[in-house]
Amino acid sequence: MTASLTLLILMAVxxxxxxxxxxxxxxxxxxxxxxxxxxxxxxxIYLMSGMPGLAPILGEGVDPDEISDPLPQAFILTAIVIxxxxxxxxxxxxxxxxxxxxxxxxxxxxxxxxxxxxxAEEAADLKRSSAEDDRAIQEVxxxxxxxxxx
Amino acid sequence: xxxEALVPLVVLLPLIGAxxxxxxxxxxxAQVAVSATVLTAVAVVATTLLMIVDEADRGISxxxxxxxxxxxxxxxxxxxxxxxxxxxxxxxxxVLIYAVGQGLADQDRETPVSIFHPxxxxxxxxxxxxxxxxxxxxxxxxxxxLLAASYVLLTLGGTGERIRAGVTYxxxxxxxxxxxxxxxxxxxxxxxxxxxxxxxxxxxxxxEQTQLMLHLLLLLAFGIKAAVFPLSFWLPxxxxxAPAPITAVxxxxxxxVGVYAIIRTETVIFADSDVSTLLLVVGGxxxxxxILGALTQADIKRLLSYTLVSHIGYMIFGIGVGTELGLAAxxxxxxxxxxxxxxxxxxxxxxxxFGSSTSITRLAGLxxxxxxxxxxxxxxxxxxxxxxxFSGFLGKVGLFVAGAEGAPENVGGPAWLTWAVIAAGAIxxxxxxxxxxxxxxxxxxxxxxxxxxxxxxxxQSVQEFPDASGATTLTATRRTPVLMVVATTALVxxxxxxxxxxGPIFDLAGRAAINLEPAMYVSVxxxxxxx
Numbered sequence: 001m002t003a004s005l006t007l008l009i010l011m012a013v014x015x016x017x018x019x020x021x022x023x024x025x026x027x028x029x030x031x032x033x034x035x036x037x038x039x040x041x042x043x044x045i046y047l048m049s050g051m052p053g054l055a056p057i058l059g060e061g062v063d064p065d066e067i068s069d070p071l072p073q074a075f076i077l078t079a080i081v082i083x084x085x086x087x088x089x090x091x092x093x094x095x096x097x098x099x100x101x102x103x104x105x106x107x108x109x110x111x112x113x114x115x116x117x118x119x120a121e122e123a124a125d126l127k128r129s130s131a132e133d134d135r136a137i138q139e140v141x142x143x144x145x146x147x148x149x150x
Numbered sequence: 151x152x153x154e155a156l157v158p159l160v161v162l163l164p165l166i167g168a169x170x171x172x173x174x175x176x177x178x179x180a181q182v183a184v185s186a187t188v189l190t191a192v193a194v195v196a197t198t199l200l201m202i203v204d205e206a207d208r209g210i211s212x213x214x215x216x217x218x219x220x221x222x223x224x225x226x227x228x229x230x231x232x233x234x235x236x237x238x239x240x241x242x243x244x245v246l247i248y249a250v251g252q253g254l255a256d257q258d259r260e261t262p263v264s265i266f267h268p269x270x271x272x273x274x275x276x277x278x279x280x281x282x283x284x285x286x287x288x289x290x291x292x293x294x295x296l297l298a299a300s301y302v303l304l305t306l307g308g309t310g311e312r313i314r315a316g317v318t319y320x321x322x323x324x325x326x327x328x329x330x331x332x333x334x335x336x337x338x339x340x341x342x343x344x345x346x347x348x349x350x351x352x353x354x355x356x357x358e359q360t361q362l363m364l365h366l367l368l369l370l371a372f373g374i375k376a377a378v379f380p381l382s383f384w385l386p387x388x389x390x391x392a393p394a395p396i397t398a399v400x401x402x403x404x405x406x407v408g409v410y411a412i413i414r415t416e417t418v419i420f421a422d423s424d425v426s427t428l429l430l431v432v433g434g435x436x437x438x439x440x441i442l443g444a445l446t447q448a449d450i451k452r453l454l455s456y457t458l459v460s461h462i463g464y465m466i467f468g469i470g471v472g473t474e475l476g477l478a479a480x481x482x483x484x485x486x487x488x489x490x491x492x493x494x495x496x497x498x499x500x501x502x503x504f505g506s507s508t509s510i511t512r513l514a515g516l517x518x519x520x521x522x523x524x525x526x527x528x529x530x531x532x533x534x535x536x537x538x539x540f541s542g543f544l545g546k547v548g549l550f551v552a553g554a555e556g557a558p559e560n561v562g563g564p565a566w567l568t569w570a571v572i573a574a575g576a577i578x579x580x581x582x583x584x585x586x587x588x589x590x591x592x593x594x595x596x597x598x599x600x601x602x603x604x605x606x607x608x609x610q611s612v613q614e615f616p617d618a619s620g621a622t623t624l625t626a627t628r629r630t631p632v633l634m635v636v637a638t639t640a641l642v643x644x645x646x647x648x649x650x651x652x653g654p655i656f657d658l659a660g661r662a663a664i665n666l667e668p669a670m671y672v673s674v675x676x677x678x679x680x681x
Contacts, residue, residue: 034324045331048338069342075334075338086294086324089302096313
């Protein structure tokens with residue numbers, strides 16, 4: 001079996017970098033490390049499929065020995081999808097732990113009623129001011145109407 | 151309908167159920183009905199499969215999507231798979247009923263039911279898929295399904311404590327998954343297949359060192375999942391913080407999926423590469439280190455988590471011995487341990503409700519307050535401690551006999567090592583009994599009035615749970631919902647049934663162990679042979 005040296009080096013670098021970052025305490029860095037290592041494992045799977053060949057579609061005049069091995073590619077696709085799901089969950093978890101770190105356990109009981117009231121007042125102000133604007137415009141219009149016949 | 155058509159149902163039903171549950175959203179009753187129906191159906195299907203497989207004396211293999219093995223994914227049900235699916239479905243159903251009881255009583259403050267039911271069914275699908283996977287990569291997918299669901303269940307509600315515990319659990323699981331995936335990649339590179347039956351043939355042709363390296367890498371991944379010493383550090387930190395039913399199902403099932411994968415690795419995948427001496431050493435250490443951890447815990451949930459780790463050691467010991475009797479005893483022990491550990495965690499949930507605490511230093515007088523609860527704790531506790539005539543005793547005796555029979559011929563390792571591990575097993579069993587009866591003495595036997603200023607040698611070495619900052623006196627006992635008690639009682643009854651019908655079940659486990667022969671497994675997937 002032959003393999004591409006470039007990909008091999010890339011895999012090694014990603015592995016090393018990923019593990020180094022994973023050892024940090026910050027959860028976000030752990031996630032980034034996980035992503036790097038996850039991708040390097042994907043490259044490892046790809047390397048294991050042997051030399052690249054034609055697209056793995058069997059048809060007339062296609063020699064089965066010349067196409068690349070489709071199975072590892074299916075593995076990689078599955079692994080990517082799983083990593084995506086795990087990443088989104090980790091992001092939610094990181095956000096949640098940040099939220100708890102900022103506000104503590106009281107974070108959940110922070111009432112947003114005050115915010116809502118403020119918003120409502122602002123909205124009322126806007127409505128009032130826009131109503132006043134409308135009236136003013138109407139007066140100007142009326143005034144111009146009265147002036148027009150002359 | 152052919153038996154082949156039944157096999158995919160085991161995974162399909164829970165997945166469809168999960169989808170229906172998501173659609174049903176806030177209709178709680180409908181969700182409960184769907185989940186219960188699905189799990190019952192899986193239990194029935196799996197029992198049917200077990201009967202068919204046992205009758206025919208050969209496994210069933212299904213090529214999913216009519217892609218023939220070794221290219222497509224195959225699902226394989228032999229006796230071991232069927233036994234595992236049956237017992238998991240029963241336990242999952244029991245815990246579901248318990249969780250519903252708790253949810254109804256708590257008005258779902260702790261467990262948002264709209265998330266709980268779909269996730270729970272997906273967890274079940276992952277567990278079942280891992281048990282019937284005939285392909286290493288499909289096994290990986292099964293693991294990922296159950297792990298992703300377990301992440302959600304463990305951090306349910308998102309309190310600070312659960313997030314902290316969840317982060318440890320998730321990162322450890324992620325790393326073990328990366329190991330597993332790398333192992334699959336390297337194995338594929340070496341053999342050009344991920345089909346377990348074909349691997350069994352092709353891996354044996356590899357040079358011995360290559361086999362050993364791939365073998366150890368795969369064992370490392372499974373060892374983390376099965377919580378084998380020294381890879382078990384994460385378990386006692388993460389399991390106890392989840393809600394009681396979730397801890398129960400994790401403790402009962404998730405580690406056993408790892409054990410199941412190790413059984414398959416040792417018997418079928420790497421039948422030719424022998425690491426049984428390592429397994430014996432690791433099994434013995436897991437028993438001793440785990441149970442010593444349990445001794446110092448004041449909190450019953452943490453105590454039980456340590457006994458869980460420690461008793462994984464028995465199964466690893468059985469796999470290490472590796473004789474037919476050894477594997478039969480391991481299978482029986484796995485079934486016993488799934489039910490008894492789940493039952494104990496469910497009882498702990500009841501104790502927590504009833505006594506408002508799980509700490510040995512703050513519980514007292516439960517025997518008088520609730521004799522039923524006392525029985526529900528006492529029977530599984532004796533069972534786990536290995537008191538005759540319970541199934542724990544029978545399983546351990548089976549393992550010890552298997553070890554003793556193999557020892558003179560140095561099966562699995564040098565004779566002195568096998569004897570040492572048997573001794574370790576006996577000691578572990580006694581210490582388990584000590585730890586659990588100590589809890590019994592304090593929480594159930596001791597009078598309520600003795601609680602204030604109580605001093606005993608039994609309590610001198612226990613450590614409080616770091617987060618135990620609750621009230622120092624007992625609050626009024628709460629009523630325990632009927633459903634929770636019914637579910638717990640049902641599981642305790644199952645553990646007793648395992649004892650009563652120990653003969654037939656042990657025979658079945660024996661036949662399952664014979665089925666584990668690599669040639670047998672290969673002939674199920676490839677009747678015409680494979681190279």
